[in-house]
Amino acid sequence: MSTVATITVPKSGKQIKLPTGLFINNQFVPSVDGKETIDCINPATEEVICSVVAATTKDIDVAVAAAREAFNTTWGKHVSGIERARLLNKLADLMERDAQELAELEALDNGKPLRIARDFDVGDSVGCLRYYAGWADKIVGQSIEIDNKTKFAFTKHEPIGVCGQIIPWNYPIMMWAWKVAPALACGCTIVMKPSENTPLSALKLSELIVEAGFPPGVVNTVPSLGSVGGAALAAHRDVDKVAFTGSTLTGRKIMAAAAESNLKKVSLELGGKSPQLIFESADLDQAANWAALGILYNTGQDCTAGSRVYVQDSIYDKFVALLVTKAKQLNVGDGFDEATTAGPVVSKAQYDKIWSYIDAGKQEGAQCILGGEKRPGKGYFVDPTIFTHITPDMKIVKDEIFGPVLSVGRFSTEEEAIKLANNTTYGLGAGLHSNDANQCMRVSSALEAGTVWVNQYNLLYNNVPFGGKKQSGIGRELGSYALEEYTSVKAVQWNYGEKLDWPL
Ligand SMILES: NC(=O)C1=CN([C@@H]2O[C@H](COP(=O)(O)OP(=O)(O)OC[C@H]3O[C@@H](n4cnc5c(N)ncnc54)[C@H](O)[C@@H]3O)[C@@H](O)[C@H]2O)C=CC1
Numbered sequence: 001m002s003t004v005a006t007i008t009v010p011k012s013g014k015q016i017k018l019p020t021g022l023f024i025n026n027q028f029v030p031s032v033d034g035k036e037t038i039d040c041i042n043p044a045t046e047e048v049i050c051s052v053v054a055a056t057t058k059d060i061d062v063a064v065a066a067a068r069e070a071f072n073t074t075w076g077k078h079v080s081g082i083e084r085a086r087l088l089n090k091l092a093d094l095m096e097r098d099a100q101e102l103a104e105l106e107a108l109d110n111g112k113p114l115r116i117a118r119d120f121d122v123g124d125s126v127g128c129l130r131y132y133a134g135w136a137d138k139i140v141g142q143s144i145e146i147d148n149k150t151k152f153a154f155t156k157h158e159p160i161g162v163c164g165q166i167i168p169w170n171y172p173i174m175m176w177a178w179k180v181a182p183a184l185a186c187g188c189t190i191v192m193k194p195s196e197n198t199p200l201s202a203l204k205l206s207e208l209i210v211e212a213g214f215p216p217g218v219v220n221t222v223p224s225l226g227s228v229g230g231a232a233l234a235a236h237r238d239v240d241k242v243a244f245t246g247s248t249l250t251g252r253k254i255m256a257a258a259a260e261s262n263l264k265k266v267s268l269e270l271g272g273k274s275p276q277l278i279f280e281s282a283d284l285d286q287a288a289n290w291a292a293l294g295i296l297y298n299t300g301q302d303c304t305a306g307s308r309v310y311v312q313d314s315i316y317d318k319f320v321a322l323l324v325t326k327a328k329q330l331n332v333g334d335g336f337d338e339a340t341t342a343g344p345v346v347s348k349a350q351y352d353k354i355w356s357y358i359d360a361g362k363q364e365g366a367q368c369i370l371g372g373e374k375r376p377g378k379g380y381f382v383d384p385t386i387f388t389h390i391t392p393d394m395k396i397v398k399d400e401i402f403g404p405v406l407s408v409g410r411f412s413t414e415e416e417a418i419k420l421a422n423n424t425t426y427g428l429g430a431g432l433h434s435n436d437a438n439q440c441m442r443v444s445s446a447l448e449a450g451t452v453w454v455n456q457y458n459l460l461y462n463n464v465p466f467g468g469k470k471q472s473g474i475g476r477e478l479g480s481y482a483l484e485e486y487t488s489v490k491a492v493q494w495n496y497g498e499k500l501d502w503p504l
């Protein structure tokens with residue numbers, strides 16, 4: 001197959017030339033032993049955009065060897081923090097320069113609206129690179145006094161080594177940035193496996209890695225099926241750490257593979273079934289805006305999607321009516337239409353999964369008060385769907401759906417609200433809306449989640465840590481906390497005076 005695809009951008013007709021090979025040692029190459037390719041589908045039209053080379057397990061070995069060689073020679077302990085910062089800042093500048101093209105590829109491959117891809121996905125990712133560029137020369141250890149006449153110790157926060165990074169399809173550029181930026185800032189090298197659903201932006205970013213001036217092998221990109229390339233990275237004996245975002249099911253497999261191979265360090269950002277609590281003192285119009293954003297942003301394909309909303313009895317009817325009004329204002333359509341505020345879901349598999357849950361909700365007796373009807377024609381479009389009259393045992397209430405499907409329940413007391421919210425195996429996000437400050441403090445500390453949003457929902461900042469409790473994950477991304485995921489602490493104990501009497 002050709003190793004450069006020509007991709008036509010809808011509406012503008014602009015043509016993008018994109019290398020489609022594996023990116024290893026700063027070059028786009030064919031597979032060493034495979035002929036498989038991955039078709040990239042535009043979910044708004046179901047048409048093939050282009051095909052990219054699929055890495056085999058042998059290709060993963062080649063990419064890991066390249067990353068190891070770079071770690072031992074040009075990166076790792078062989079490059080200063082100042083230089084790492086310079087390169088990260090340069091990469092951020094190039095991403096900013098190419099923001100439109102990156103967004104076009106993302107909108108085509110994932111389906112999300114072009115404007116949102118450019119302003120939020122690319123914009124926040126540029127910010128993420130700059131944030132970690134700022135950290136690159138500030139990764140410092142401690143000096144620890146043991147005995148002030150004879151001994152002290154100091155710690156070094158050393159790069160952990162070769163990192164396998166496995167990312168999903170819901171925010172392909174942003175998940176790339178969240179993983180690549182802290183790893184490079186700390187001095188790690190990378191084998192990046194983008195999702196087979198959305199590999200295009202990672203290939204474009206690989207071109208920018210070369211242009212920014214990163215040495216060969218520092219970042220390698222291997223599109224592949226999860227069961228092939230992802231599994232090979234998780235089980236690889238020369239990978240020191242694997243960072244993953246995706247389903248809890250796959251996270252479990254990755255952890256098992258890490259345990260059974262070389263006990264590599266693992267960080268997991270997994271699924272969720274996040275609650276939003278609406279108390280009677282809340283500003284209802286604002287709460288409805290945040291609740292709608294919580295479940296409908298990115299067409300609900302969000303690990304922190306606020307997919308369970310619980311409303312206090314006294315305001316239930318009024319709030320539900322408001323929420324329906326807000327949900328109806330969403331404009332689901334092709335991401336290249338200016339008016340679109342939510343695109344299709346990413347793939348046929350995801351579309352089918354969402355519809356199986358909508359059907360289950362109806363069969364289990366929940367009341368569908370909005371949506372719940374398929375659209376005719378092409379494209380994986382799902383309109384906002386709201387269920388009421390739910391019970392805790394329903395599948396739509398328990399399982400992560402990853403689509404614009406909301407379950408709405410009710411409560412009478414604060415205790416009941418907390419109990420309902422925490423009644424899940426997940427613990428990623430939670431929201432509460434109340435104008436009672438004491439209540440906000442009480443409830444935010446009682447909610448079992450890695451992030452609690454008070455009077456807002458779903459906002460993330462590069463300097464605020466993000467991650468899950470319970471079965472939503474292990475470790476933290478973003479903020480200074482992410483640096484711990486990519487460094488290993490070495491304690492150097494120094495004797496400058498103590499004499500050892502022997503035998504003891
Ligand atoms: N937490 C999050 O942000 C995400 C959650 N999900 C959840 O997962 C559900 C299924 O979506 P999928 O795309 O199938 O998720 P997935 O967890 O299987 O895929 C995420 C990434 O893991 C890779 N992968 C798959 N199997 C692997 C394996 N055995 N070893 C290593 N890597 C592997 C995939 O290639 C992809 O790069 C969604 O409906 C949603 O509920 C999906 C994507 C992101």
Ligand code: BAL
Binds near residue numbers: 170171245301303304
């Ligand atoms: N909400 C950003 C992270 C994620 O959905 O994977």
